[in-house]
Amino acid sequence: MTTRRTRLIVALDTKDEAQAARWRDQTAASADAIKLGLEFTYAQGLDAVRRVAKGHSLFLDLKLHDIPNTVGSAIGSLADTRPAMLTIHAQGGSAMIAAARAAVDRAFPADARPLLLAVTVLTSMDEAALHEIGVHDDPCQQVLRLGALAVAAGADGLICSPHEIIPLRDRLGDAPVLVVPGIRPAGAETGDQKRVMTPTQARNAGADWIVVGRPITTAADPAAAAAAVAAELAG
Numbered sequence: 001m002t003t004r005r006t007r008l009i010v011a012l013d014t015k016d017e018a019q020a021a022r023w024r025d026q027t028a029a030s031a032d033a034i035k036l037g038l039e040f041t042y043a044q045g046l047d048a049v050r051r052v053a054k055g056h057s058l059f060l061d062l063k064l065h066d067i068p069n070t071v072g073s074a075i076g077s078l079a080d081t082r083p084a085m086l087t088i089h090a091q092g093g094s095a096m097i098a099a100a101r102a103a104v105d106r107a108f109p110a111d112a113r114p115l116l117l118a119v120t121v122l123t124s125m126d127e128a129a130l131h132e133i134g135v136h137d138d139p140c141q142q143v144l145r146l147g148a149l150a151v152a153a154g155a156d157g158l159i160c161s162p163h164e165i166i167p168l169r170d171r172l173g174d175a176p177v178l179v180v181p182g183i184r185p186a187g188a189e190t191g192d193q194k195r196v197m198t199p200t201q202a203r204n205a206g207a208d209w210i211v212v213g214r215p216i217t218t219a220a221d222p223a224a225a226a227a228a229v230a231a232e233l234a235g
């Protein structure tokens with residue numbers, strides 16, 4: 001058990017700006033931050049990201065993964081969105097992660113610098129999915145490998161499943177910020193997520209942030225669903 005406060009990011013996964021704004025407002029009393037990602041940004045662009053995120057803490061989850069020069073330049077292009085957190089893929093390797101670090105430090109003023117978070121192994125992947133791409137370690141081993149590499153190359157934190165929180169803390173200590181999707185309240189559909197836990201389990205394992213999308217946004221009452229997750233985290 002840990003005493004850190006686990007905070008809630010609500011994933012506004014939609015192509016529609018009005019819908020994103022509605023979910024944002026419905027969940028504002030319970031959410032500590034909002035996530036906008038690939039689906040919204042490709043459909044609506046960065047001006048809409050700025051509009052929806054105005055006045056809110058933004059987790060900009062674009063999972064950058066390219067050669068170091070391109071990732072560094074792309075981060076420069078995101079500076080106007082003023083994210084609190086942004087994501088890259090750890091699989092891009094240490095040169096790409098170091099370029100991202102340098103770009104964040106260059107593109108943002110010191111008092112408005114987003115946390116640079118590296119996605120380790122997508123929470124939708126299990127051992128079989130890793131085998132398919134030629135990785136013969138289990139997800140936890142691969143998360144530990146990529147997590148250590150990413151932090152050494154300059155990432156402030158990691159995206160991991162709740163199952164890897166305790167092993168990552170054992171390996172890397174308290175400093176890396178752990179942002180954790182793959183969260184399902186008891187009884188909720190897992191959908192495409194493979195490595196899941198409940199909000200309570202993720203909090204008890206030591207998550208800094210949890211990311212919850214469909215269990216809130218597809219609920220009949222998103223405000224109540226978000227409040228229930230927040231209550232679990234506070235409980």
Ligand SMILES: O=c1ccn([C@@H]2O[C@H](COP(=O)(O)O)[C@@H](O)[C@H]2O)c(=O)[nH]1
Nearest residue numbers: 011013121122123181182211212213214
């Ligand atoms: O490994 C990862 C990295 C990011 N995500 C993102 O989190 C949310 C989860 O949404 P749910 O609807 O609660 O499954 C979504 O925006 C993903 O892009 C992730 O799930 N896993």
